[in-house]
Amino acid sequence: MNPQVFFGRVRRNATPHAILSALLILCLLYLVVVPLAVMVRETFVVHPMERFQIPGTMPGDFTLSHWKKMFTGSSAVSFLYKPLLNTLIMSACMSILAILIGGLLAWLVVRTDIPCKKFISNLAIVPYIMPSWTMSLAWITLFKNPRIGGSVGLFQYLTGVTLPDWFSYGMLPIVITMAVHYFPFGFMLISSALQNVDSQLEESAELLGASRPYVLRKVVFPLVMPAVLSTVLLTFSRGLGTFGTPSFLGGPVRLYVLSTMLHANLVGQRPGIAYVVALLMILMGGLVLYMDSKLLGARKSYVTISGKSGKSGLVSLGRAMWPVTVLVMVFLVCVTFIPFGLLAIDSLTLIPGDYSLSKMTLHYWIGPPDISIGLRAGEAGILRNPEILRALGNSLRLGVLTALVCGVLGMLIGYTVVRMRGTKFAGILDQLSFMPYLMPSIAFGSALLALFAVGRGPIPSLYGTLTLLVIACSVKYLPYSSRAGVSAMMQIGPELEEAATMAGASWLKRMTRVIVPLQKSSFFSGLLLPFISAMRELSLVVLLVSPGTQLATSVTLKFTDKGWYPYTNAVMVLIVIAVLFTTWISRKLLGTDLAKGIGG
Amino acid sequence: MAEIVLRNVTKKFGSVNAVDNLSLSIKEGSFTTLLGPSGCGKTTTLRMIAGLEHPTSGEIWIGDTCVFSAEKGHYLPPGKRNLGLVFQSYALWPHMTVFENIAFGLRVQKRDAGEIQKTTSDVARTLRIDDLLDRYPSELSGGQQQRVAIARVLVMKPQVMLLDEPLSNLDAKLRMDMRSELKRLHSETGSTIVYVTHDQLEALTMSTDVAVLHRGVLQQLAPPMDLYHRPTNVFIADFVGNPRINLVKGCLEKDEDHLAIRAGALRVSLPLATNLTLAGQEATLGIRPEDITLSTTPTSEGFSGTVYSVLPAGSEWYVRVMVGNDLLTVTEYEDMGLVNDQAIWLNIQPNRAKCFDNNGDLMG
Numbered sequence: 012m013n014p015q016v017f018f019g020r021v022r023r024n025a026t027p028h029a030i031l032s033a034l035l036i037l038c039l040l041y042l043v044v045v046p047l048a049v050m051v052r053e054t055f056v057v058h059p060m061e062r063f064q065i066p067g068t069m070p071g072d073f074t075l076s077h078w079k080k081m082f083t084g085s086s087a088v089s090f091l092y093k094p095l096l097n098t099l100i101m102s103a104c105m106s107i108l109a110i111l112i113g114g115l116l117a118w119l120v121v122r123t124d125i126p127c128k129k130f131i132s133n134l135a136i137v138p139y140i141m142p143s144w145t146m147s148l149a150w151i152t153l154f155k156n157p158r159i160g161g162s163v164g165l166f167q168y169l170t171g172v173t174l175p176d177w178f179s180y181g182m183l184p185i186v187i188t189m190a191v192h193y194f195p196f197g198f199m200l201i202s203s204a205l206q207n208v209d210s211q212l213e214e215s216a217e218l219l220g221a222s223r224p225y226v227l228r229k230v231v232f233p234l235v236m237p238a239v240l241s242t243v244l245l246t247f248s249r250g251l252g253t254f255g256t257p258s259f260l261g262g263p264v265r266l267y268v269l270s271t272m273l274h275a276n277l278v279g280q281r282p283g284i285a286y287v288v289a290l291l292m293i294l295m296g297g298l299v300l301y302m303d304s305k306l307l308g309a310r311k312s313y314v315t316i317s318g319k320s321g322k323s324g325l326v327s328l329g330r331a332m333w334p335v336t337v338l339v340m341v342f343l344v345c346v347t348f349i350p351f352g353l354l355a356i357d358s359l360t361l362i363p364g365d366y367s368l369s370k371m372t373l374h375y376w377i378g379p380p381d382i383s384i385g386l387r388a389g390e391a392g393i394l395r396n397p398e399i400l401r402a403l404g405n406s407l408r409l410g411v412l413t414a415l416v417c418g419v420l421g422m423l424i425g426y427t428v429v430r431m432r433g434t435k436f437a438g439i440l441d442q443l444s445f446m447p448y449l450m451p452s453i454a455f456g457s458a459l460l461a462l463f464a465v466g467r468g469p470i471p472s473l474y475g476t477l478t479l480l481v482i483a484c485s486v487k488y489l490p491y492s493s494r495a496g497v498s499a500m501m502q503i504g505p506e507l508e509e510a511a512t513m514a515g516a517s518w519l520k521r522m523t524r525v526i527v528p529l530q531k532s533s534f535f536s537g538l539l540l541p542f543i544s545a546m547r548e549l550s551l552v553v554l555l556v557s558p559g560t561q562l563a564t565s566v567t568l569k570f571t572d573k574g575w576y577p578y579t580n581a582v583m584v585l586i587v588i589a590v591l592f593t594t595w596i597s598r599k600l601l602g603t604d605l606a607k608g609i610g611g
Numbered sequence: 612m613a614e615i616v617l618r619n620v621t622k623k624f625g626s627v628n629a630v631d632n633l634s635l636s637i638k639e640g641s642f643t644t645l646l647g648p649s650g651c652g653k654t655t656t657l658r659m660i661a662g663l664e665h666p667t668s669g670e671i672w673i674g675d676t677c678v679f680s681a682e683k684g685h686y687l688p689p690g691k692r693n694l695g696l697v698f699q700s701y702a703l704w705p706h707m708t709v710f711e712n713i714a715f716g717l718r719v720q721k722r723d724a725g726e727i728q729k730t731t732s733d734v735a736r737t738l739r740i741d742d743l744l745d746r747y748p749s750e751l752s753g754g755q756q757q758r759v760a761i762a763r764v765l766v767m768k769p770q771v772m773l774l775d776e777p778l779s780n781l782d783a784k785l786r787m788d789m790r791s792e793l794k795r796l797h798s799e800t801g802s803t804i805v806y807v808t809h810d811q812l813e814a815l816t817m818s819t820d821v822a823v824l825h826r827g828v829l830q831q832l833a834p835p836m837d838l839y840h841r842p843t844n845v846f847i848a849d850f851v852g853n854p855r856i857n858l859v860k861g862c863l864e865k866d867e868d869h870l871a872i873r874a875g876a877l878r879v880s881l882p883l884a885t886n887l888t889l890a891g892q893e894a895t896l897g898i899r900p901e902d903i904t905l906s907t908t909p910t911s912e913g914f915s916g917t918v919y920s921v922l923p924a925g926s927e928w929y930v931r932v933m934v935g936n937d938l939l940t941v942t943e944y945e946d947m948g949l950v951n952d953q954a955i956w957l958n959i960q961p962n963r964a965k966c967f968d969n970n971g972d973l974m975g
Contacts (some may be wrong), residue, residue: 507704
């Protein structure tokens with residue numbers, strides 16, 4: 012082939028989307044695949060602080076001791092097997108409970124004549140919007156026993172009953188509070204699956220003489236079963252990577268799961284072991300997603316073959332209607348207003364454990380740094396505390412930057428995937444941008460830590476910068492945005508761009524004059540989810556923050572460690588307000604429906 | 612205004628040849644239609660001329676410019692080929708007004724505002740959409756959107772206009788109106804038009820030349836009437852014409868110094884086919900429905916049959932007649948008062964009958 016022909020071919024094939032997809036693939040490879048490789052290497056290397064634990068080695072030497080220690084050593088039980096078992100129990104129980112609640116609620120809203128459907132749907136999403144460990148803090152506020160920090164919770168204050176440890180801390184509250192956080196996920200996915208069941212399928216069964224319960228059991232349930240199982244698996248994998256809740260509720264009774272074990276080992280200068288744990292978590296996450304696609308892939312499809320959803324098929328609750336409605340409302344209030352109220356009240360108590368009205372104070376909000384009153388913490392109230400204000404500022408910056416990066420990348424990925432559909436590039440890009448989804452948050456955080464802890468070639472060490480946090484959050488939330496981007500691009504036929512090509516418009520002009528204006532509304536509504544997720548993120552960033560880049564979420568850890576719950580709770584109240592306010596505003600202004608994004 | 616020449620153009624999608632070694636010359640100033648069933652490669656051909664698809668091999672010339680050559684590595688991007696494309700879906704930008712849609716190309720070329728204003732309104736007036744300039748595409752009817760799409764192309768004064776099934780989204784009545792408008796537009800602007808359609812009637816009524824494609828291969832390039840009366844093969848004969856041509860499989864035989872074809876109960880003499888060595892080979896007889904006349908009384912040359920069903924169509928009657936084991940269609944222009952199962956005699960005009968050899972190619 013002569014050079015002229017070769018360059019001609021290159022010029023023809025080097026379309027903007029080809030170049031773009033190559034760039035995006037390179038970036039994602041570096042941020043998703045390379046960290047994994049680095050992390051694998053780290054598990055075979057002696058780290059500076061470990062050379063005393065592994066005699067006769069120098070930092071950087073090759074070693075198998077981390078793996079040996081994890082799987083065979085005397086410490087294997089406490090380092091690996093127990094946390095692993097706890098993780099499995101926690102994730103399994105939590106996801107099943109969450110699906111039961113979410114599924115029941117979905118069925119009530121979609122398939123019965125329960126009143127106030129819209130109100131129920133709106134309220135049911137709130138626990139998911141709040142930071143995942145809000146519930147656990149509320150639980151501690153309510154059911155704390157004197158085991159930690161000496162003070163008691165509201166329940167004991169009011170009744171005088173000292174609750175046993177197993178109720179105040181440990182597995183039971185972890186499962187319950189996490190299920191309360193994740194049930195909206197199941198609610199949304201199962202609602203949409205139920206809505207997609209063609210009512211004609213039910214009607215034809217009824218015409219053949221089947222009773223309602225029989226139709227439910229033999230037609231509806233089998234049809235939504237794949238969606239239910241898939242939701243269980245996805246919730247399960249979310250549970251794997253969660254850090255906050257097991258840390259707050261498991262810590263006091265020394266209950267460790269893999270995520271807290273990973274954190275403890277990294278903080279305790281045992282990175283080798285920590286990365287082994289992280290790899291295991293990623294492996295489990297991958298396994299779960301593999302199961303999801305292989306076991307359910309074939310069956311999933313028939314839920315999507317949907318017809319019109321039938322209004323005719325509503326089940327009448329009859330006399331049970333009011334009791335059921337009241338029960339649902341009470342439950343929803345218990346998982347939304349009450350936890351929020353508890354945190355708010357606790358942030359006002361001057362002396363922990365004393366909830367009498369006369370001791371209510373705004374000291375922890377606006378008080379001066381004074382070591383003579385309340386907790387004697389010597390910290391200023393959160394609204395005048397420079398450290399906390401800086402953390403809040405960081406959180407806001409992180410949220411905005413992450414949303415913008417995700418929004419732009421999501422749109423570009425959507426554009427390239429749709430334009431290059433059917434080619435290998437599109438497939439790889441689609442898969443790569445989805446990969447962070449299967450990585451448990453804290454494990455992905457540790458992978459990025461391994462990659463960016465030291466400078467590599469032209470890329471400096473990013474540890475301690477906000478950039479690192481933005482990178483972590485952007486890549487982690489990319490699956491939402493790229494999904495949204497792809498489906499938004501699908502709405503626009505290629506002709507609209509081709510018409511501009513015919514008119515002689517350059518690629519930049521086509522993007523700025525045609526594609527971007529057409530994507531504007533979906534772009535802006537796509538910013539919401541990454542913003543909220545970044546504002547309330549803890550598991551992903553807990554390993555990546557440094558004193559200078561503390562976030563509103565991570566700064567609470569310090570207070571919680573010291574037992575200074577009023578500070579923690581005050582910050583949490585601020586975060587929850589910020590997140591709910593953003594959601595509400597964007598719904599009013601842009602008509603954003605958060606439920607659609609989270610479903611991905 | 613320029614001639615378009617395709618030389619040995621092949622386009623592969625994976626292992627499928629969408630267009631197979633196509634050589635085609637589209638005359639300057641002609642209205643050439645690419646006709647064929649869906650999947651025949653006609654739209655791919657159009658998009659290759661436009662520059663939106665790249666041939667796997669071959670060359671494309673527009674006028675004196677080689678716009679694409681796989682061998683020499685030439686490639687001229689679509690915007691520089693000075694041609695306009697009207698899409699099947701119109702592809703009007705929904706976020707721009709009619710004016711902005713039409714003016715887009717001029718603005719890309721950074722013409723001055725006054726000129727843009729003037730040129731755009733001139734074209735809008737020609738297409739009678741000058742009162743719609745401030746509207747958005749969603750506020751227009753299908754026919755109006757069509758005009759905007761054409762105006763957007765015309766405003767650039769392209770040397771070639773490409774139209775990709777532009778009428779298929781319109782209802783039947785509007786389609787008829789737009790056909791005559793497009794034909795008038797062609798004669799007024801004098802530009803070369805390449806038109807893609809699967810509707811053979813559209814091709815016949817509008818074009819100066821029709822190129823029939825089948826499975827990526829050019830079957831015939833001819834003026835519409837030639838195509839209709841002298842289709843070079845069985846595929847074209849069958850594809851062009853409504854109601855469809857009657858095709859009866861049969862066998863060639865000797866008839867004094869020329870050949871004849873015996874097909875079912877029919878036998879037609881072929882005075883022009885004199886290659887007697889072909890006698891005994893299989894062949895197909897093709898007769899257009901209007902080339903058969905019916906009579907209710909026996910005729911000397913007629914073949915006897917029975918009426919199978921009668922389909923009145925306003926100005927004409929389609930009569931389905933059973934002859935031997937074959938069902939033929941006959942067009943009659945007056946009501947003969949026929950009833951089902953009635954005995955009938957068919958008279959075939961021998962000089963209108965077509966005979967295709969065992970490869971499907973026209974004989975004689």
